[in-house]
Amino acid sequence: MKEEISRLKKEKNAVILAHNYQSGEIQRIADFVGDSLELARKATQIDSDVIVFAGVDFMAETAAILNPDKEVLIPSQIASCEMARFLTPEIIKKYREEYPNAQVVLYVNSTAACKALADITCTSANAVKVVNSLDSDVVLFGPDANLAYYVSQRTDKKIVPMPPNGHCYVHTNLGAENVRRDGVLMVHPECSPDLQKIADVIASTGGMIKYVRNSDAKRFVVATERDMVERLKMEFPDREFVPAWENAICLGMKQITLKGVYESLKNEKYLVKVPDDIASKARRAIERMLEVS
Numbered sequence: 001m002k003e004e005i006s007r008l009k010k011e012k013n014a015v016i017l018a019h020n021y022q023s024g025e026i027q028r029i030a031d032f033v034g035d036s037l038e039l040a041r042k043a044t045q046i047d048s049d050v051i052v053f054a055g056v057d058f059m060a061e062t063a064a065i066l067n068p069d070k071e072v073l074i075p076s077q078i079a080s081c082e083m084a085r086f087l088t089p090e091i092i093k094k095y096r097e098e099y100p101n102a103q104v105v106l107y108v109n110s111t112a113a114c115k116a117l118a119d120i121t122c123t124s125a126n127a128v129k130v131v132n133s134l135d136s137d138v139v140l141f142g143p144d145a146n147l148a149y150y151v152s153q154r155t156d157k158k159i160v161p162m163p164p165n166g167h168c169y170v171h172t173n174l175g176a177e178n179v180r181r182d183g184v185l186m187v188h189p190e191c192s193p194d195l196q197k198i199a200d201v202i203a204s205t206g207g208m209i210k211y212v213r214n215s216d217a218k219r220f221v222v223a224t225e226r227d228m229v230e231r232l233k234m235e236f237p238d239r240e241f242v243p244a245w246e247n248a249i250c251l252g253m254k255q256i257t258l259k260g261v262y263e264s265l266k267n268e269k270y271l272v273k274v275p276d277d278i279a280s281k282a283r284r285a286i287e288r289m290l291e292v293s
Contacts (some may be wrong), residue, residue, distance in 0.1 A: 013052035035206035075260035086166035087143035116281035125204035183219035
């Protein structure tokens with residue numbers, strides 16, 4: 001199957017982008033593996049006809065928005081992000097009415113329809129930089145309340161989480177009381193404030209790679225989706241990495257399988273399309289983020 005995937009990539013001038021939370025076998029067949037910011041950047045640099053996105057729906061939507069002339073495919077129609085469902089366009093409009101002078105920053109873990117209402121998007125890697133680039137003293141930030149907390153501790157601006165309970169179930173289940181502490185504790189900013197407070201370092205998945213590269217430590221406890229450990233092991237085979245919690249599994253990410261990638265390439269499914277009116281507005285917010293970053 002791997003040989004067939006390789007053959008089909010050449011035949012169709014296709015590339016495979018994979019998120020750090022994909023299984024090791026998916027990461028190993030990908031042309032590029034990264035976090036949300038890295039993948040968004042890469043999506044603008046690709047010289048191919050087809051992009052197969054091994055990630056969840058909002059990531060494939062972002063690639064489609066940035067590449068209107070390319071065919072963007074996602075191997076599973078149920079590879080979704082539960083966090084994104086916390087926020088709707090109606091909620092954004094309600095908060096804008098309440099805070100008319102505020103600007104809206106949306107985490108990329110949101111739907112295209114929501115991004116179309118944002119002033120700018122962000123990822124966990126650049127959220128603080130994005131917020132601090134704005135003129136407004138009040139920022140409406142959604143949908144992740146834990147990332148909103150992380151940003152609020154690193155800016156003088158007032159951060160209003162939108163909604164106040166938005167979260168990723170994988171990271172919220174990583175409580176301070178149940179994570180292991182037998183190594184350098186690296187914590188994702190989607191984790192709860194309690195866990196952030198005991199972390200040795202708080203970083204996006206891309207940030208974790210940079211931290212390890214510059215660290216002399218030999219053992220790391222990784223508080224994010226457990227397959228980030230696979231990425232780190234591939235990058236740094238001389239170090240030891242363990243998941244903070246074995247059950248930190250994103251079920252949406254795990255809908256992407258080797259067979260699914262093969263069938264996606266072979267049959268060119270499932271095509272990701274964003275309506276033009278939504279895509280044009282969302283593209284401005286995403287491109288503004290890339291300019292800031």
